Amino acid sequence: MEQVLLLNATFEPLKVIDWKRAIRLLTLGKVEVLEEYDRDIHSVTFAIKLPAVLRLFRYVRYRKKHIKFSRANIYARDNFKCQYCGRRFESQDLTFDHVVPKRYGGKTEWTNIVTSCYMCNGKKGARPLKEAGFNLLKKPIKPDWVPFLMITIGVRPVPESWRDYMYWNLELKDS
Numbered sequence: 001m002e003q004v005l006l007l008n009a010t011f012e013p014l015k016v017i018d019w020k021r022a023i024r025l026l027t028l029g030k031v032e033v034l035e036e037y038d039r040d041i042h043s044v045t046f047a048i049k050l051p052a053v054l055r056l057f058r059y060v061r062y063r064k065k066h067i068k069f070s071r072a073n074i075y076a077r078d079n080f081k082c083q084y085c086g087r088r089f090e091s092q093d094l095t096f097d098h099v100v101p102k103r104y105g106g107k108t109e110w111t112n113i114v115t116s117c118y119m120c121n122g123k124k125g126a127r128p129l130k131e132a133g134f135n136l137l138k139k140p141i142k143p144d145w146v147p148f149l150m151i152t153i154g155v156r157p158v159p160e161s162w163r164d165y166m167y168w169n170l171e172l173k174d175s
Contacts, residue, residue, distance in 0.1 A: 035161035052161035078115035110142035
């Protein structure tokens with residue numbers, strides 16, 4: 001079944017939820033449907049269109065400091081680019097690397113882990129950047145944005161019904 005984009009009351013993307021949770025929120029009267037898929041959900045007493053985009057009636061504050069440290073969120077933060085060679089890859093062709101190797105006291109945390117392709121990771125090995133002759137494209141930081149929406153974009157195609165509600169990092173040009 002399809003996934004559903006959940007927006008805050010201010011129309012900001014909050015998270016992607018499964019269709020069952022979307023139906024629960026809808027029946028509890030906590031959301032409004034902005035977009036629908038072409039599929040129907042049937043129960044014994046009623047049938048409704050499967051929601052694609054929902055908006056909460058009440059504003060929900062989320063804490064930015066609780067961003068989960070995960071491989072997928074590291075890839076999203078680094079835009080699925082190897083931070084050494086700058087090439088973009090699919091998630092299955094990426095790994096992560098400790099900028100300061102563990103044997104030199106490097107920790108597994110946001111500020112010491114970067115996305116790396118397998119080739120660059122193998123060349124760098126467990127050596128410091130200078131010794132390996134590598135430079136970083138950008139300094140690794142803890143993101144202050146919610147990276148899971150970027151993961152959705154990077155891993156699978158975004159449903160057409162979500163496109164008007166997503167923020168795109170594109171420059172608009174006059175035609």
